[in-house]
Amino acid sequence: MPRSALANHHNARFEQLAEELGAIARLFGSRGWTPATSSNFSVRLDGNHCAVTISGRDKTRLTADDLMVVNLAGEAVDGPTGARPSAEAGLHLSLYRRDPTVGAVLHTHAPNSVLTTRLAPDAEKISLQGYELLKAFAGVTSHDVTLDIPVIANSQDIDALAAAADRRLDAHEGICWTYLIRDHGAYAWGPDLASTLRHLEALDYLLGIELELSRHDRRT
Numbered sequence: 001m002p003r004s005a006l007a008n009h010h011n012a013r014f015e016q017l018a019e020e021l022g023a024i025a026r027l028f029g030s031r032g033w034t035p036a037t038s039s040n041f042s043v044r045l046d047g048n049h050c051a052v053t054i055s056g057r058d059k060t061r062l063t064a065d066d067l068m069v070v071n072l073a074g075e076a077v078d079g080p081t082g083a084r085p086s087a088e089a090g091l092h093l094s095l096y097r098r099d100p101t102v103g104a105v106l107h108t109h110a111p112n113s114v115l116t117t118r119l120a121p122d123a124e125k126i127s128l129q130g131y132e133l134l135k136a137f138a139g140v141t142s143h144d145v146t147l148d149i150p151v152i153a154n155s156q157d158i159d160a161l162a163a164a165a166d167r168r169l170d171a172h173e174g175i176c177w178t179y180l181i182r183d184h185g186a187y188a189w190g191p192d193l194a195s196t197l198r199h200l201e202a203l204d205y206l207l208g209i210e211l212e213l214s215r216h217d218r219r220t
């Protein structure tokens with residue numbers, strides 16, 4: 001696909017989104033959430049398109065050139081010649097398709113996400129209860145709630161993984177802006193990039209506290 005094809009989407013808004021994603025990627029990189037070119041990010045551009053990170057790029061140096069445009073069926077629409085979307089783009093697209101209000105999806109391999117599922121090998125969900133920071137999740141208005149985070153088994157078959165995530169979200173009761181993939185990482189989404197970032201940061205903070213508590217429990 002010729003680079004010039006990006007002219008269709010490569011406008012001021014695209015540049016702005018790329019800049020915001022770049023800042024988020026550097027932040028995540030500094031926290032060790034995106035090791036070894038892992039992790040992937042996307043933002044919705046319109047009803048049927050999103051910009052998604054290109055496979056294999058170092059996310060800590062992300063620019064507009066590391067993004068490509070795909071439609072929600074997963075077909076490349078704009079991007080550098082030979083570029084392929086991140087291997088896990090199918091999981092992003094599935095979230096955009098199931099909810100037209102989803103505006104961004106962020107996925108990282110943050111250690112707290114992986115540790116949490118390693119320490120609870122049989123858990124199908126992680127329950128977070130009573131924390132003030134639960135209010136960081138859109139729709140939560142009090143600390144006095146329990147938020148269940150679905151845990152999905154990992155797979156290299158992205159279509160199967162997306163279908164499994166879909167089934168879990170269909171069956172989920174209550175507010176849900178994140179899920180964990182076992183031994184792999186976390187997905188978060190929201191109406192826009194800022195809320196999605198907030199959801200992922202809140203998840204990591206709360207999982208970190210739960211992990212610290214479990215260390216304490218094991219000592220006593």
Ligand SMILES: [Zn+2]
Pocket residue numbers: 038039040088107108109184185
């Ligand atoms: Zn991943």
